[in-house]
Each structure stands twice: as C-alpha cells, then as structure tokens.
Amino acid sequence: MRDSLRRIAALFYARNLEFVRDRAALVWNMAVPLLLVLGFSLIFTGNQKPLLQLGVVGTLPAAYQALETIPQLKLIKYEDLASAQLKVRHHQLDLLLNPAGGNYWVNPDSPSGGLAEYLLKQISMAPLVRDILPGKAIRYGDWLLPGVIGMNLMFSGLFGVGYVIVRYRKNGVLKRLRATPLTATEFLCAQLLSRVAITLVVSLLVFLVAYWLLGTPLLGSGWLLLLITLLGGAAMASLGLLVAARIQNEELASGLLNLISLPMMFLSGVWFSLEGSPPWLQAVAARLPLTQIIEAARAVMLEGAGWQEVTGMLTQIGLFTLCCVTLGAALFRWNAK
Structure with missing residues (x-):
C-alpha cells in the first residue's frame, strides 16, 4: 500500500x-x-435592462392575459415562490405577481419596478395587495x-x-x-x-x-x-x-x-x-x-x-x-x- x-x-x-x-x-x-x-x-455595467421582467406564480388567469400582448414585457412563470421572491430582492425580476393570492411583490429600490407596477395596475381588473421585498441588486x-x-x-x-x-x-x-x-x-x-x-x-x-x-x-x-x-x-x-x-x-x-x-x-x-x-x-x-x-x-x-x-x-x-x-x-x- x-x-x-x-x-x-x-x-x-x-x-x-x-x-x-x-x-x-x-x-x-x-x-x-x-x-x-x-x-x-x-460591458454589462449598469442597471438598465432591455425588457421588463415580470414573474408569475402558478398559472396566469384570463384576467391578466393582456400582459402577454405587451412586447416590452417578459413573463416568467414560477412554481417555487421562495426562489421567485429571491429574484425580486436581487433585482432580477421587476415584479412578482401572485394571482391566486391577489397580491404582488416589488422591490422599491428596483429602477424598473415602478414601471412594471404601473403597467400591472393599468391592466388589472381587481385590486391587488402590494408587498415589499427589499434587497441589493446582483x-x-x-x-x-x-x-x-x-x-x-x-x-x-x-x-x-x-x-x-x-x-x-x-x-x-x-x-x-x-x-x-x-x-x-x-x-x-x-x-x-x-x-x-x-x-x-x-x-x-x-x-x-x-x-x-x-x-x-x-x-x-x-x-x-x-x-x-x-x-x-x-x-x-x-x-x-x-x-x-x-x-x-x-x-x-x-x-x-x-x-x-x-x-x-x-x-x-x-x-x-x-x-x-x-x-x-x-x-x-x-x-x-x-x-x-x-x-x-x-x-x-x-x-x-x-x-x-x-x-x-x-x-x-x-x-x-x-x-x-x-x-x-x-x-x-x-x-x-
């Protein structure tokens, strides 16, 4: 040996x-x-993004189908709520929508979060509860x-x-x-x-x-x-x-x-x-x-x-x-x- x-x-x-x-x-x-x-x-220094990125927990209901028609908005579906919330904290998602719970999460420090929130309010037919997920950008x-x-x-x-x-x-x-x-x-x-x-x-x-x-x-x-x-x-x-x-x-x-x-x-x-x-x-x-x-x-x-x-x-x-x-x-x- x-x-x-x-x-x-x-x-x-x-x-x-x-x-x-x-x-x-x-x-x-x-x-x-x-x-x-x-x-x-x-090369990629800066906070600007070419598209708004909106996460959806579960299935997107018919009431929110209009979001899919916006060319500047990218929808990403998630099954795991915790991982999706983490992306909001890291500024990797501008907004996270939870249609089943009637609420959404946004990072107040995200430069594009406000715009995504405005678009959501223009399309949403029902009132949604706004929740905050603070965090530092990655x-x-x-x-x-x-x-x-x-x-x-x-x-x-x-x-x-x-x-x-x-x-x-x-x-x-x-x-x-x-x-x-x-x-x-x-x-x-x-x-x-x-x-x-x-x-x-x-x-x-x-x-x-x-x-x-x-x-x-x-x-x-x-x-x-x-x-x-x-x-x-x-x-x-x-x-x-x-x-x-x-x-x-x-x-x-x-x-x-x-x-x-x-x-x-x-x-x-x-x-x-x-x-x-x-x-x-x-x-x-x-x-x-x-x-x-x-x-x-x-x-x-x-x-x-x-x-x-x-x-x-x-x-x-x-x-x-x-x-x-x-x-x-x-x-x-x-x-x-």
Missing part, C-alpha cells in the same frame, strides 16, 4: 511539474477566466463568476485529462509506463488528483481576485463553495478520463471533447439563464453535471444557501464522478492497439 501511494505521489508531482512548465497552459487557465469576468463586468459580473469558474473546471478537466492521456498513448508514454510497477489504477488516480488540485488552485485564485477587485459577494460558506469546486473538478476530470480510456487519435479526442463541452457550456447557464426557454430544454439542461456545479455555486455565493439546499446537487455530482471513474478504469487501455 505504501509503495502504491509513493508511485501515485511521484506521478502526481511529475504531472503538476509538467503543467507548471507549460507556460501557455498556465497562463490560459489562470488569466482567461479572470479576463472574462472583468470584461463582461465592464450585478451581471457577480452572477457570471460561478459560471466562468464552472466553465474553467469543464475545459481544464476534459482537455487537461482526456487530451493529455490520448497524447501519452499516441506518443508511447503509456507504453513505457506500463513497463514500470505502476498500475492502471495508480496512473488514473494520479492524473485525476493532479487535475483536481490544479483546477482547485486556479479557481481559488480567480475567485479571490474577483472578490477583492470587484467586490463579488459570498453570502454562504466559503468551505462549502470550496467543496463544490473540488467535486466539480473531479466530475469534469473523470469525464475526460472516460472519453480518453481507449481513444488513440488526438483529432478524434479533440472532436469528442468539443462535442461534449460546447453544448454544456451553452445549456448549463454559464452566460445566460434558461428561464423562459421551453420546458423540455430546461429539463435536459438540469441533468447536465455542469449545470449542477454552477447552480450549487451560485446558490452558495449569491443566495447564502447552506448544506441542506445543495446536498441533492452535490450527491448527483458525486454519483456522476463515481460512474465515470468506474467506467473509465474498466475501459482503460495502455497501448494504442
């Missing part, structure tokens, strides 16, 4: 040293996520940061493990390692641990810089956010390991990794929310591992969620990681033939 741990530690150190010496990869993994957050924070840069960190975990895990293993197999590195006492399990564990450690350090640095320079909020536990990052990095690295278990061609590996990563990047809420999109698309996106990672991180950072609120998502991420590691280890092949 001791010899096995020594071999894993030696390969872990060698892989990390290889990464540090690759200046291009080092700069890409550390600088690009931070530049994305800074750039989008500058900037786009704050909302974007968990998505950028999740995207970096995905690309770093998929290409940093999947592409590298395929390159090792093609160049004969795996064939030479097979001649050593190193086992396949030890090799895969070292690769997985190395990539998780690298992504964890990079994500921590990106978050700390954004926290200090941009004032990004952290309403929940920092340790819980660190655990989410750790599990997310393991999930993405294990997926890369599974893809590279048998592939011997770098071009094929690159194509498969892009085929996996690009849909996840656009469907997992990295750049924009899927609220208001078709229900089937939201259902598909909710099953993606990157979606679970980003939603858990945003819940902790922006909503102050605790362990109980993110346990389900963390469980799904853990099960996904376990399945990918098990299948990857079973399918792994040292040689190209």
Whole structure:
C-alpha cells in the first residue's frame, strides 16, 4: 500500500511539474477566466435592462392575459415562490405577481419596478395587495463568476485529462509506463488528483481576485463553495478520463471533447439563464453535471444557501464522478492497439 501511494505521489508531482512548465497552459487557465469576468463586468455595467421582467406564480388567469400582448414585457412563470421572491430582492425580476393570492411583490429600490407596477395596475381588473421585498441588486459580473469558474473546471478537466492521456498513448508514454510497477489504477488516480488540485488552485485564485477587485459577494460558506469546486473538478476530470480510456487519435479526442463541452457550456447557464426557454430544454439542461456545479455555486455565493439546499446537487455530482471513474478504469487501455 505504501509503495502504491509513493508511485501515485511521484506521478502526481511529475504531472503538476509538467503543467507548471507549460507556460501557455498556465497562463490560459489562470488569466482567461479572470479576463472574462472583468470584461463582461465592464460591458454589462449598469442597471438598465432591455425588457421588463415580470414573474408569475402558478398559472396566469384570463384576467391578466393582456400582459402577454405587451412586447416590452417578459413573463416568467414560477412554481417555487421562495426562489421567485429571491429574484425580486436581487433585482432580477421587476415584479412578482401572485394571482391566486391577489397580491404582488416589488422591490422599491428596483429602477424598473415602478414601471412594471404601473403597467400591472393599468391592466388589472381587481385590486391587488402590494408587498415589499427589499434587497441589493446582483450585478451581471457577480452572477457570471460561478459560471466562468464552472466553465474553467469543464475545459481544464476534459482537455487537461482526456487530451493529455490520448497524447501519452499516441506518443508511447503509456507504453513505457506500463513497463514500470505502476498500475492502471495508480496512473488514473494520479492524473485525476493532479487535475483536481490544479483546477482547485486556479479557481481559488480567480475567485479571490474577483472578490477583492470587484467586490463579488459570498453570502454562504466559503468551505462549502470550496467543496463544490473540488467535486466539480473531479466530475469534469473523470469525464475526460472516460472519453480518453481507449481513444488513440488526438483529432478524434479533440472532436469528442468539443462535442461534449460546447453544448454544456451553452445549456448549463454559464452566460445566460434558461428561464423562459421551453420546458423540455430546461429539463435536459438540469441533468447536465455542469449545470449542477454552477447552480450549487451560485446558490452558495449569491443566495447564502447552506448544506441542506445543495446536498441533492452535490450527491448527483458525486454519483456522476463515481460512474465515470468506474467506467473509465474498466475501459482503460495502455497501448494504442
């Protein structure tokens, strides 16, 4: 057992040293996520919104159907009242209508809340009770940061493990390692641990810089956010390991990794929310591992969620990681033939 741990530690150190010496990869993994957050924070600075966003709890009655005819108004339906109210507090909704209860919620500090309230009063046939939900606005840069960190975990895990293993197999590195006492399990564990450690350090640095320079909020536990990052990095690295278990061609590996990563990047809420999109698309996106990672991180950072609120998502991420590691280890092949 001791010899096995020594071999894993030696390969872990060698892989990390290889990464540090690759200046291009080092700069890409550390600088690009931070530049994305800074750039989008500058581009989307300001409180103006292109549309009024009005949330509706439950089904919209016939008396309020006229709201759907206003082109400048976007209606978003919610089943969970608590999550919808939180969006009003964060200025992500201008107004929240509860037709069944005969009331609505508005944030008095929202610049568009008054206009949404005026339109509602012009259309409503019955008196509604006005309730207040005060809260501080969440900037786009704050909302974007968990998505950028999740995207970096995905690309770093998929290409940093999947592409590298395929390159090792093609160049004969795996064939030479097979001649050593190193086992396949030890090799895969070292690769997985190395990539998780690298992504964890990079994500921590990106978050700390954004926290200090941009004032990004952290309403929940920092340790819980660190655990989410750790599990997310393991999930993405294990997926890369599974893809590279048998592939011997770098071009094929690159194509498969892009085929996996690009849909996840656009469907997992990295750049924009899927609220208001078709229900089937939201259902598909909710099953993606990157979606679970980003939603858990945003819940902790922006909503102050605790362990109980993110346990389900963390469980799904853990099960996904376990399945990918098990299948990857079973399918792994040292040689190209």
